[in-house]
Amino acid sequence: MTARTVITGIGVTAPNGLGTETYWKSVLAGHSGIGRVTRFDVSGYPATLAGQIDDFDAAEHLPSRLLPQTDHSTRLGLTAAAWALTDAAVSPGDLADYDMGVVTSNALGGFDFTHREFAKLWGKGPEFVSVYESFAWFYAVNTGQISIRHGMRGPGVALVGEQAGGLDALGYARRGIRRGTPLMLAGGVDSALDPWGYVAQLSDGRVTAETDPARAYLPFDSLASGHVPGEGGAMLVLEDEERARARGAERVHAALTGYSSTFDPAPGSGRPPGLRRAAENALADAGLAPADIDAVFADGAGAPELDAAEADALRAVFGPDGVPVTAPKALTGRLYAGGGPLDVVTAALAIRDGVVPPTPAAGPVPDGYGIDVVRGEPRERRVRHALVLARGRWGFNSAVVVSAAGER
Amino acid sequence: MAQITVDDIRRILVACAGGMEGLGPDADITHLTFEELGYDSLALMESAAQIKQDFGVDVSDDEITEVTTPKELADLVNGLVTRAA
Numbered sequence: 337m338t339a340r341t342v343i344t345g346i347g348v349t350a351p352n353g354l355g356t357e358t359y360w361k362s363v364l365a366g367h368s369g370i371g372r373v374t375r376f377d378v379s380g381y382p383a384t385l386a387g388q389i390d391d392f393d394a395a396e397h398l399p400s401r402l403l404p405q406t407d408h409s410t411r412l413g414l415t416a417a418a419w420a421l422t423d424a425a426v427s428p429g430d431l432a433d434y435d436m437g438v439v440t441s442n443a444l445g446g447f448d449f450t451h452r453e454f455a456k457l458w459g460k461g462p463e464f465v466s467v468y469e470s471f472a473w474f475y476a477v478n479t480g481q482i483s484i485r486h487g488m489r490g491p492g493v494a495l496v497g498e499q500a501g502g503l504d505a506l507g508y509a510r511r512g513i514r515r516g517t518p519l520m521l522a523g524g525v526d527s528a529l530d531p532w533g534y535v536a537q538l539s540d541g542r543v544t545a546e547t548d549p550a551r552a553y554l555p556f557d558s559l560a561s562g563h564v565p566g567e568g569g570a571m572l573v574l575e576d577e578e579r580a581r582a583r584g585a586e587r588v589h590a591a592l593t594g595y596s597s598t599f600d601p602a603p604g605s606g607r608p609p610g611l612r613r614a615a616e617n618a619l620a621d622a623g624l625a626p627a628d629i630d631a632v633f634a635d636g637a638g639a640p641e642l643d644a645a646e647a648d649a650l651r652a653v654f655g656p657d658g659v660p661v662t663a664p665k666a667l668t669g670r671l672y673a674g675g676g677p678l679d680v681v682t683a684a685l686a687i688r689d690g691v692v693p694p695t696p697a698a699g700p701v702p703d704g705y706g707i708d709v710v711r712g713e714p715r716e717r718r719v720r721h722a723l724v725l726a727r728g729r730w731g732f733n734s735a736v737v738v739s740a741a742g743e744r
Numbered sequence: 745m746a747q748i749t750v751d752d753i754r755r756i757l758v759a760c761a762g763g764m765e766g767l768g769p770d771a772d773i774t775h776l777t778f779e780e781l782g783y784d785s786l787a788l789m790e791s792a793a794q795i796k797q798d799f800g801v802d803v804s805d806d807e808i809t810e811v812t813t814p815k816e817l818a819d820l821v822n823g824l825v826t827r828a829a
Binding site: 399400401402403404405464466467468 | 760796
């Protein structure tokens with residue numbers, strides 16, 4: 337019998353809500369965090385929008401000692417991690433330090449910090465560059481800083497998989513639990529909304545040039561024109577269910593019952609993309625049939641060819657209009673490593689409250705998609721099992737099944 | 745070149761590596777160790793760069809990690825100031 341992995345703690349930093357319940361209220365109300373970039377003059381740029389977290393003051397949430405050495409993304413990550421541990425009510429002494437691990441995904445690194453230090457390098461000279469640049473830029477830094485701050489000395493892992501990597505972090509955490517580490521803090525948080533980081537994101541070629549926030553990021557919509565980048569994400573406390581019960585965990589939000597990742601074939605191979613296989617493998621891993629899934633939290637790229645490809649995969653797995661599909665990430669922008677974990681949180685809350693949150697809409701869903709997109713209003717529905725999908729640029733596909741705490 | 749004081753060291757440490765939690769601004773840190781104050785070798789290297797900018801003396805990475813208290817660091821810097829003068 338393999339250990340069952342449950343979610344006992346959640347920490348959310350999202351453009352439309354700091355903290356889990358604030359975020360969830362925004363999602364159900366269709367409140368968007370997307371707007372014009374305010375951190376620098378964006379008027380000369382081909383894109384002008386982002387999902388920004390405007391109400392985050394790092395000094396309110398972190399000790400001053402951590403501020404000189406952390407990028408904005410790490411400050412968000414440390415805050416989400418602390419909230420997740422508080423939510424899980426893990427007290428020092430509940431678990432030995434080597435019984436708690438950390439796995440984060442990161443796709444962008446510390447752009448904002450590095451941008452400022454590089455300006456010093458060009459403008460004043462190398463001796464003016466912060467010594468903390470040595471690690472503040474680094475993809476693994478969130479795992480390291482979280483591990484040090486909370487004395488979590490179990491497995492420490494960093495995964496990079498563009499927009500899919502956050503789900504891989506959760507899958508890896510489950511593996512760590514099955515290997516015997518009772519508690520893993522896992523997820524992802526990204527941010528790069530400084531002038532340099534923003535340009536780097538635009539180079540992707542998939543960011544919309546639309547300037548109206550309400551029409552900018554529209555997954556599965558005939559007006560889809562690309563996506564908007566955002567910042568933030570979520571951290572989750574995952575535990576072996578029996579060990580969580582033994583330490584007196586106050587609440588189990590949901591269970592992580594299935595996981596799979598696949599890689600797309602080389603362009604021009606003629607073979608299909610790997611998203612469908614990731615979805616099917618995750619269902620098989622959870623021991624579920626497509627009919628058991630009550631909602632899909634889609635990747636929702638917001639670009640016509642990619643949306644059509646995802647619709648193809650969903651039709652192939654579930655049949656035409658076979659399952660309610662939603663992409664509430666259209667309210668936050670695409671959060672890179674943060675997107676998958678935040679969708680898993682959203683799925684857990686959908687299970688808790690029996691409601692599938694909506695996807696913002698402007699035009700009709702293209703006829704050929706043949707999928708049942710939840711649009712406009714939340715749809716009340718019992719949700720026992722939800723499938724979360726994510727795709728990362730250059731071929732990453734990942735899928736997670738989130739199940740109600742009581743479901744096998 | 746001016747002599748560096750323990751108060752200068754305190755100001756530089758706080759600016760480079762963050763505040764001294766649990767210690768008020770008037771606490772006497774002269775003979776507390778950097779370890780007790782919670783400043784690691786990176787914090788000291790960052791402070792050495794600031795000392796160079798403010799006082800014009802080069803404290804090498806080897807030297808900065810040998811001293812253990814603000815007083816020892818002040819003495820080291822002042823010795824270097826005197827030698828440079």
